[in-house]
Amino acid sequence: MKKKTDAQATPASTLRLILGDQLNAQHSWFDQPDPEVVYVLMEVRSETDYVLHHAQKILAIFAAMRAFGEHLRESGHRVRYIRLDDPSNRQSLVDNLDALAAHYQAGCIQWQSPDEWRVDQALRQWGEAWAHAHQGATAVVDSEHFLTARNELPRLFEGRKQWLMEHFYRQMRRRFELLLDADGKPEGGQWNFDHDNRKRWPGNPPEPRDWRQPHDHGALWEMLQAQGVRSFGDPQATQLRWPLDRSEALQHLDHFITTVLPHFGDYEDAMSSKAQRLFHSLLSFALNVKMLHPLEVVRRAEEAYREGRAPLAAVEGFIRQIIGWREYVRGIYWSQMPGYEERNALAHRLPLPAWFWTGQTRMNCLRHAIGQSLETAHAHHIQRLMVIGNFALLAGLDPKELHHWYLGIYIDAFEWVELPNTLGMSQWADGGIIATKPYVSSAAYIGRMSDYCQGCAYDPKQKTSSDACPFNALYWDFFLRHQSTFGNNPRMGMAYQQIRKMQAEDVQALQQRAADLRSQLDTL
16 A cells, blocks of 8 residues: 555644645745645646636646645645545545545634635635534635725725726736836836737738647646536647746746846737737736736846836836736726626627537637637737627627637636626626626727728628628617617717718618627628
8 A cells, every 4th residue: 555645644733725826835834844734735626627718728727736745745835636536536626625624623614715715705604614514723824916905996996986997907007016106107108008909910020930848748638637627728738838937937027027028018909810919928828827916026127127128008008907907807807796797788698609619610700709709718908808708798698608609718717806807808698897888899890990891701891791790780780779778978989970860771771780780790
């Protein structure tokens, strides 16, 4: 019989649970090894199965968890790692904690604050019951990752009718003294350079080569298949290119700052059928599983600006995404949960078309954006918002179904960040808590920011013919269907002015074309 390791055989006074998105090697928990503390990491079906996930997402999280467990062991900590195929695995966080607490005769169970409401509630309820039943103690500590407290947003916006991200972002810039001049004013004389960051990519400068080293996780993939874990997308089991530990994540950060950041701003909204990454950082996975700290990332970007290695507009845009948008949507999430995921302000109910799972559609923009997502588990924010999300909103797809799809397909999607982005920013399902207007466009925007319209089966200049781009009729029909909701919105006045100038027969033709499209979404 195989001899048990010390972490398995010896009693311990304290168990500390580490979740799959809490791989923070710099956490104060790990300052000194303590023989009375066992760190617990577990692969469980309750986490692989609550939505259908992309294969690469499951692979990357499990592989990173395994690497983190080995790092802790090498640093002298006691570790109990439960693999998915471990015969003793009860396939649930709390059921495994029950068994481990009894096994180690532990009197104290600790965990870091989970970032998903679902997990937070499950652990809190279990902890209360366990402590009462066993006269034990539980403790929840901070993850030491975010720059704001999870309940801070309501206080920051107290007395304000609209919780605008820009107001929050400026406070964060001041709090952390980022991109401020000697007088405490914003560098360059303005807070936001978004208007400078909307260029179409002409093909030059070329997209940087994908320097990331692939990881071979064929054995892990075989185990997942043997255990019957369902997934979708291309697993690329031998080509997993996401960082799996802090050392690799720092290499990715270095590459972005030195090679990619100088062009990030100009082309952050651009899309191309000839490039998947363009000048995006690809750091969101490492950030969201906490290999990197947001402040170290933005400080590196600011340093590049100070040293003349990256332009202000690029650096400001990148910093805004992290200390502005990322922290802001987390605050929205915790202020609105539970129940936020059920919101559907526009009463959209249509199911997702089958091609969301295959990418097989004749619309070139969606074929590319969804196809890339299925292949790599990644797409940048404009592909997610203004191609996939734009179509979903115009067509009237069910926002909760879309939320589950986004949550499953993207490598960096964890509910605290994905849910507000999907239901709030993308689908206006929260009724305007985040967005002052819906983010919708016709084919014109996609043609302006990409080459997707070239060679497409549909004509981006036509509105109602059989070969007209579906975005066009759906765009105008969206305003017509929701005129009672948006007719008095000052940010949408121009669209309604144009509708009032249309001939009645033209309006009817647009509505008929849109109805036909919505009735046959699977065939588009």
